[in-house]
Amino acid sequence: MEERYFPQKNEKEILEQWEKNNTFKTYNDSDKPKYYALSMFPYPSGKLHMGHVRNYTITDVIARFKKMNGFNVLHPIGWDSFGLPAENAAMQHGANPAKWTDENIAYMTKQLKMMGLSYDWDREVTTCKPEYYKWTQWLFLQLYKKGLAYKKEAAVNWCEKCGTVLANEQVIDGKCWRCDSVVEKKYLSQWFFKITDYAEQLLKDLDKLEGWGENVKTMQANWIGKSEGAILKFKVVDAPDGKDLEIPVFTTRPDTVHGITYLVVAPEYKDIELLTTPENKEKVEEYRQNARRMTEIERLSTERVKTGVPLGTHCINPYTGETFPLWTADYALAEYGTGAVMAVPAHDTRDFDFAKKYNLPLKVVIQNSENPSDCKDAAYTEEGVLVNSNEFNGMKNTDAKKAITQKAVDNSFGEFKTQYRLRDWLISRQRYWGAPIPVVYCEKCGVQPVKEEDLPVLLPEDVDFSIVGKSPITTSKTFKETTCPVCGGKAVRETDTMDTFVCSSWYYMRYADARNKEKCFDKDLANKWLPVDQYVGGIEHAILHLLYSRFFTKALKDLGLIDFDEPFKNLLTQGMVLKDGSKMSKSKGNTVDPDEIFQNYGADTARLFILSDSPPARDFDWSDAGVEGCYKFINRVWRLVSDNFKYINVNYSIPENLSKDNDTLLRNVHIAIKGITNDISNDFQFNTVISKYRELTNAIYDRLSKNFEGTEEDKNVFSFAVLMLIKLMSPVTVFMAEKIWQELGYKTSIHDEKWPEWDENLAKSAGITLVVQINGKVRDKIEVQNGLSQDELKEMALNSPKVKEQIAGKEVVKTIVVPQKLVNIVVK
């Protein structure tokens, strides 16, 4: 055995063996229980970054641990390979997006293999390949048939720089999630998925997801944004052309209805022209133009003073008979509720600000009886009792909500209503590098889905990427013109492609049956492997990918394609990889290239280090010294074996009645097995797992340095300790463990070994340190043997000379004995 460990040479050699022996292939038929471990699949951007390394290492260790614990583990990988960067590369360097993507995948595949990840490469999926996107298109057609995919004209988010529309979820602070440029509003006809049909289920089923972090669940709940309230309708009394018009509003505060002093409609409100008097027309029109020109950022700014203009018309309040004016103001949002708001300045801070600016009246209808407010300086938004509200006076406002809405229901001017903030998912993209939306437009038959047997609708290759301002796909001469699947007449293809998040909303199901040419996947296989037992990825997908995937799962279940209704049972959101306290990024120039680490220290060091310093969910600060430390530790373990090779007997047996030193080591091994197993099982605390590797290593070295004579007993216990250490480390330092295993003469892989078990009686030290406290302060520590009775412990504590000295002349009030731990003597 070599004196030093040479990662570069050994890792390469071992990789070749694993590949040859198919060590990590997953078979569908197995008697073992299944376990599905999954990392969020990467975008093939060119090279792995440290975030990838962290993500894949965490999942890999979980997969290997579960495999050693007797599970049939599915641990696949693939490529989220559609998307803009490939297209941008094509535009900038004249490269073909497919070629660019393929080259990146090839390089990153090499890197992933170098990391020693236990993937079943036979299940690799690549979303940009026709054999995959055929099924993305097929699923689109199923959703279309169910009415869950539809086209509508709407105000949508437009990113000029990316030349495409974006989903709501992809607009961050009014900016594009990808390129950070300001998003504009455009009115376009676009394809949507009806995710809002599932708003309630998506919200309710969050409760089922016990293995998800509270942060992710609340983020999703906030995004879905459920509000219970009422729709109340108000008749317009003086519409300019004498029409009978009604304005419905959504409110969560029907209890304040008697306090309405005006009503606001959004500038984009559909009937606004019918509600405007001729005298006000010009001003209203001007205001609407302005509102339209404003960017989301300007409009959403809470700093901005509220503005608006009166329409000149009025409504009547059916509860009071009072009339009140109509205004338009951009603090009312067209897309939420009905686009109209009843304004109660006394009890809503926004209405209060607006009323104050335009000198609109306010009317108090809720009072706190102990501390009444006239609402002159601020709106009163707390709970209270109704006043100035006719028959509802004296009622608690929480009760009044229901009673007042009920009155509207009884008199047909309102209803109970649950409102969600979630909007439908806009999936059209005016880009080339995505799955074409499989529909055609026929002059006679209108919108028609492509026939399933004609899938996939292939991306054309005769496209020109140099033309700016339109989707490259529209430059194809062959793509657009086609025939109608119904009448056979002339038709044109949809040139929009699907949001890449559609592709990634079902890839984890495809892994169950990745090579199926007849179906998107076999139902039984999907039901067998899913849901994913452990999903690992970045928090940045807390809403986007994770919400879309949940929607897909529910929709696919309703389509009868699967039997489960949540895709990911447990979710681990790993923290970021930082360098010098801030996120690694090219622009900051603080990146560390994984290749360099693999070259200089080997993949084992990278794996060990990235798990060692922080728990997985927390941010991790990369330090060169830390890498160095891990590399040293790997060599320390290697030397432990190589320097003491002569003492190792793989067919060891542990005799009874060990010497004290050997007994201590034996116990330390059992303590380590127990601790490491628990740490992995309990939230994957890999940082403490690695400290326990070090503790055990230290304990074994300790044994060697004291009275180690190389007797049969010494050798047997030492052998046991070393072999267990290597096994415990094998999910993390995968190459070194395998190499040592081979050096010890094994012909099979250590990665097919069973996880070690511990003996509960041995997983504790032979004696305990009894802590003796007086009034809760530590005063003495006594080494005692295990298993003494409470009285014996108490006796020993009271006999301690230090204790005697301290309690002399005082009265012992009480003595508390904690078995196996401490005695606390309370004195006065």
Place this chain on the structure above:
RNA sequence: GCUCUAGUGGUGGAAUCGGUAGACACGUUGGACUUAAAAUCCAAUCGGGUGAAUAACUCGGUGCCAGUUCAAGUCUGGCCUGGAGCACCA
């Protein structure tokens, strides 16, 4: 503003049930080995105080203020600070 999350040495972080605060490392300092260096090994390392002392002892200490308890990093109430998400959502 609302929601979630965290706060422990010089640093990363440990600490099942409330029971020795600071495991394991990094860093630093000193030492051994060496002609020298690297590598390796050993020791010290929360702060204050008493002591000639690397002896012995003692007090304080887990963001702040209270409380519960024999005992609080851990439980309860109130605050402060950082991070994240949402945000004129009626």
